[in-house]
Amino acid sequence: MRYGDKTAVDGLSLSVERGTITAVLGPNGAGKTTTLETCEGFRKPQSGTVRVLGLDPIAQRRELLPRIGVMLQAGGAWSGVRAVEMLRHMAALHAHPLPVELLVERLGLEECGSTPYRRLSGGQQQRLGLAMALIGRPELVFVDEPTAGMDPAARRTTWELLQELRDSGVTVVLTTHYLEEAERLADQVHVIDRGRVIASGSPFELTRSRGHATIRLVVTEPFPPDAPAGLQADLGPDTEVIAINEQSLLISGPADASTLAKVSAWCAHHGVLPESLTLGQRTLEDVFLQLTGRELEA
Numbered sequence: 530m531r532y533g534d535k536t537a538v539d540g541l542s543l544s545v546e547r548g549t550i551t552a553v554l555g556p557n558g559a560g561k562t563t564t565l566e567t568c569e570g571f572r573k574p575q576s577g578t579v580r581v582l583g584l585d586p587i588a589q590r591r592e593l594l595p596r597i598g599v600m601l602q603a604g605g606a607w608s609g610v611r612a613v614e615m616l617r618h619m620a621a622l623h624a625h626p627l628p629v630e631l632l633v634e635r636l637g638l639e640e641c642g643s644t645p646y647r648r649l650s651g652g653q654q655q656r657l658g659l660a661m662a663l664i665g666r667p668e669l670v671f672v673d674e675p676t677a678g679m680d681p682a683a684r685r686t687t688w689e690l691l692q693e694l695r696d697s698g699v700t701v702v703l704t705t706h707y708l709e710e711a712e713r714l715a716d717q718v719h720v721i722d723r724g725r726v727i728a729s730g731s732p733f734e735l736t737r738s739r740g741h742a743t744i745r746l747v748v749t750e751p752f753p754p755d756a757p758a759g760l761q762a763d764l765g766p767d768t769e770v771i772a773i774n775e776q777s778l779l780i781s782g783p784a785d786a787s788t789l790a791k792v793s794a795w796c797a798h799h800g801v802l803p804e805s806l807t808l809g810q811r812t813l814e815d816v817f818l819q820l821t822g823r824e825l826e827a
């Protein structure tokens with residue numbers, strides 16, 4: 530997918546199993562929305578093939594639309610429309626809609642039933658957007674950054690709802706740049722960067738595949754530029770040392786006493802004092818950093 534001479538999605542390849550939650554995870558501008566909008570039939574790819582429920586999203590749009598639900602990243606409702614009116618209108622467009630009251634209650638939209646769309650808070654607009662995606666009982670829903678701008682309670686409700694949908698056989702494809710969202714919700718995660726898939730797997734597979742543990746070290750003074758390579762040599766090939774910046778390192782591999790002793794000796798050798806040393810299980814953030822050398826949330 531190109532916009533003028535800018536390539537937004539470049540040879541990206543992924544497939545999604547029915548009845549699962551798939552997260553497309555990546556930093557801002559990675560190409561997540563473009564990928565989803567191409568699957569939804571809103572954008573025509575300049576090359577490549579997209580099939581959704583076996584259908585071509587553009588050539589077979591009329592067949593596909595009644596079977597999918599779409600929650601856009603923003604907008605999708607008229608600015609003056611009230612939440613309940615919008616849902617009733619959407620319900621009228623579908624053959625077997627869910628009861629409007631059910632969605633209003635599940636998504637906590639009671640208090641904004643008579644408020645015009647443009648006056649709803651960001652989180653309320655998101656919840657209405659999700660209700661609009663679900664009202665037609667879709668087999669497959671695309672949700673673009675579903676919990677951006679939501680407060681923690683609304684985020685939990687949304688996660689529960691998406692899990693219930695999956696448990697009832699609905700396929701969910703979501704984009705997110707929240708690691709916690711991908712880790713907690715997704716059966717399958719595709720990490721994308723610069724328009725390409727750079728890693729795919731379950732959260733467990735992705736976080737356990739290249740070493741179980743990570744050590745994050747932050748020191749009080751900048752270390753010499755070649756110092757991380759020295760630590761890498763001391764720790765050996767089972768461990769990977771990545772310089773996040775000139776004062777912090779990510780060390781991925783066995784976090785045992787011998788590794789910790791070598792890390793301390795390295796600090797002493799370079800005359801740097803640890804400000805923090807954190808041991809933990811590897812996260813999707815660490816996976817992204819290892820693959821790209823950059824931080825996902827940066």
Ligand SMILES: Nc1ncnc2c1ncn2[C@@H]1O[C@H](COP(=O)(O)OP(=O)(O)OP(=O)(O)O)[C@@H](O)[C@H]1O
Pocket residue numbers: 532535536537555556557558559560561562563564706
């Ligand atoms: N309509 C457009 N015209 C020109 N460039 C665009 C357009 N839409 C997206 N882009 C560019 O294409 C790239 C991918 O954008 P896209 O919105 O798909 O990324 P994203 O991963 O969804 O980002 P975000 O998390 O910020 O929503 C970005 O560099 C963006 O600036």
